[in-house]
Amino acid sequence: MTQSSTPAASAREKARKPRAHNAPPGIDIHARAPQPAKNSEVVYRDLRRAIIAMELAPGTPIVEKEITDKYRISRTPVREAVLKLAEDRLVDVVPKSGTFVARIPLTILREALVARRALEEVTVRAATARASESQIMHLRAIIQRQQEMADTGDEKAFHRADEDFHAEIAAVGRFPGIWDMIQQIRIQIERYRRLTLPQKGRMQLVVNEHKAVLEAIAGRDADQAASRMHDHLNKLQLDIAVFRDLWPEYFIYDPALDDDLLMD
Amino acid sequence: MTQSSTPAASAREKARKPRAHNAPPGIDIHARAPQPAKNSEVVYRDLRRAIIAMELAPGTPIVEKEITDKYRISRTPVREAVLKLAEDRLVDVVPKSGTFVARIPLTILREALVARRALEEVTVRAATARASESQIMHLRAIIQRQQEMADTGDEKAFHRADEDFHAEIAAVGRFPGIWDMIQQIRIQIERYRRLTLPQKGRMQLVVNEHKAVLEAIAGRDADQAASRMHDHLNKLQLDIAVFRDLWPEYFIYDPALDDDLLMD
DNA sequence: TCCAAATAACTAGTATACAAGATATATTTG
DNA sequence: CAAATATATCTTGTATACTAGTTATTTGGA
Numbered sequence: 001m002t003q004s005s006t007p008a009a010s011a012r013e014k015a016r017k018p019r020a021h022n023a024p025p026g027i028d029i030h031a032r033a034p035q036p037a038k039n040s041e042v043v044y045r046d047l048r049r050a051i052i053a054m055e056l057a058p059g060t061p062i063v064e065k066e067i068t069d070k071y072r073i074s075r076t077p078v079r080e081a082v083l084k085l086a087e088d089r090l091v092d093v094v095p096k097s098g099t100f101v102a103r104i105p106l107t108i109l110r111e112a113l114v115a116r117r118a119l120e121e122v123t124v125r126a127a128t129a130r131a132s133e134s135q136i137m138h139l140r141a142i143i144q145r146q147q148e149m150a151d152t153g154d155e156k157a158f159h160r161a162d163e164d165f166h167a168e169i170a171a172v173g174r175f176p177g178i179w180d181m182i183q184q185i186r187i188q189i190e191r192y193r194r195l196t197l198p199q200k201g202r203m204q205l206v207v208n209e210h211k212a213v214l215e216a217i218a219g220r221d222a223d224q225a226a227s228r229m230h231d232h233l234n235k236l237q238l239d240i241a242v243f244r245d246l247w248p249e250y251f252i253y254d255p256a257l258d259d260d261l262l263m264d
Numbered sequence: 265m266t267q268s269s270t271p272a273a274s275a276r277e278k279a280r281k282p283r284a285h286n287a288p289p290g291i292d293i294h295a296r297a298p299q300p301a302k303n304s305e306v307v308y309r310d311l312r313r314a315i316i317a318m319e320l321a322p323g324t325p326i327v328e329k330e331i332t333d334k335y336r337i338s339r340t341p342v343r344e345a346v347l348k349l350a351e352d353r354l355v356d357v358v359p360k361s362g363t364f365v366a367r368i369p370l371t372i373l374r375e376a377l378v379a380r381r382a383l384e385e386v387t388v389r390a391a392t393a394r395a396s397e398s399q400i401m402h403l404r405a406i407i408q409r410q411q412e413m414a415d416t417g418d419e420k421a422f423h424r425a426d427e428d429f430h431a432e433i434a435a436v437g438r439f440p441g442i443w444d445m446i447q448q449i450r451i452q453i454e455r456y457r458r459l460t461l462p463q464k465g466r467m468q469l470v471v472n473e474h475k476a477v478l479e480a481i482a483g484r485d486a487d488q489a490a491s492r493m494h495d496h497l498n499k500l501q502l503d504i505a506v507f508r509d510l511w512p513e514y515f516i517y518d519p520a521l522d523d524d525l526l527m528d
Numbered sequence: 529t530c531c532a533a534a535t536a537a538c539t540a541g542t543a544t545a546c547a548a549g550a551t552a553t554a555t556t557t558g
Numbered sequence: 559c560a561a562a563t564a565t566a567t568c569t570t571g572t573a574t575a576c577t578a579g580t581t582a583t584t585t586g587g588a
Contacts (some may be wrong), residue, residue, distance in 0.1 A: 008472055008579060038359075039541090040541090041540085061569095063568095063569085064569085064570080065568095069466075073542080073543085074542055074543040074544070075542095075543080075544085075570095076541075076543065076544090077542070077543095079570085080347060080541095083344060083347065083348075084347075084351070087351055093570075094549090094550090094569090094570085095302075095549080095571075096548065096549040096550055096569060096571075097549080097550050097551075097568095097569060098550085098551090098568090098569055099569085099570080107440075107441070108441045111440075111441035111442050112441070114386060114439070114442065115383060115442050117447060118382045118385070119382055121382070122378060122379070122382045152576090157273045175375055176371075176375075176379070177371070177372045177375035177376070177379075178375050178379050181379060181445070181566090211529080218513060264566075303571090304571090317588055325539095327539090328540080329538095329539095337572080337573085338573040338574070339540095339572095339573080340571080340572055340574090341571080341572070341573095343541095346540095357540075358539090358540085358580090358581040359539090359540060359541075359579080359580090360539060360540055360541075361538095361539060361540075361579080361580050362538090362539055362580085363539085363540080364579090417576065
């Protein structure tokens, strides 16, 4: 098998001419976890989780020294993780001064909500077009699980089910790349969401909205599915102005775009 | 002024307690270029430009040593640049083996086209809703410039004007963050576009489509503007399958999603 | 001549030392 | 005692040495 020249391999050989290096292993970009997790990746994930969970408040300094001591590693992988977080706009690096958990930019928040809405409308339309019966049953099962979590009041599991629902719609629509984009956008939104207090009955409302979306999918009505998804995702942006006044130090606020925050 | 307790400062003081570092300078994230450009940034931009321009073909090894010699800098900033490129999916890093210019994943390409369409429909709708007369005149001027470039056949300047047109629409719609997302997506699409041979009359077609979009904006018809933008952006994806056969070594191809490439 | 195993030459990942600048504290001076 | 200045101590940015794993080459055997 090592030297068999299958038609699939012939094309690859052309690129391999100068060096075998030219042909990196045919690993799918989305599935390369066989390697032992790199240290920088571990630090990155831990920090990201803590920042998104608002355990590290905006403005908190990120001191590389503390992290190197905690994980018993050198600055190099720590720095790598910090740079990734900077790419995600979760930290601000001030040269020769310090690194800080980023404040939440209100204008970006507004745009993130709009962009997510647009992309999820795409995925739900595609899902409506191609959902099989089994996939619809799977979505029903997810909603049922979310209903049970809402009944027992398990917020964490509830949000896991919430994410699963949206992820499954993207998967059914066959848009894994767009789902990645949505997740990237969700990172920005998530910190804001964590500031919202658990409102009584909100979980049941979310479940009902999910049910409405699924009904439209099952009825093969793409327009209705998109519309209901739109309404569902709109619920988040109700009171940006309120939180800006409650935690002013958590946000960055650009007065030039004030009016934008109030419009749809 | 150092210790005056204005109401605005009181909130900030809370975060400043442990160290003054807690309050990073109130710089807008989008405007921090006073610093001398970091070496890693220079390397990143140069490599990204070369990759996007297809000067570095997919599969080409990126050798850090060559770059450190060329720029007379150490591996650290080079490595930083390479990691950024990996984030952008422009290179694949194979641990302990090598770094290579990434092959273009056809499935990602399809999703990128869909996502860009969705986001540009958002920006053009917003632009239609709030464009001032002067902004419409500005857009007309951009199209006129693009027309002149099409007439003289200056491809590079033509594409600059093309980008300006889309950028200005996003700016008019007040979605700078969404424009950033679109640009990120464009990176993926751009390499593919570079493979398309200049077709006779294509530039004039693009100009005409831009004119159609602008007319809809000027007529305050958001639905029509979005529809025309949709059609305009659809022109790109005509012949993915053709290029896959022409340069098979430039692409990664997932047979599980074959049929997806053919649908809208 | 061909194939296989040992070896050499590469790669990215990591650790550490140092440099340059910003901030905090201590000191001096009026 | 207050304010300005000088010093010390932080921070991130960079350079370099080293480690571990991968790939290419050489060498030995049949």
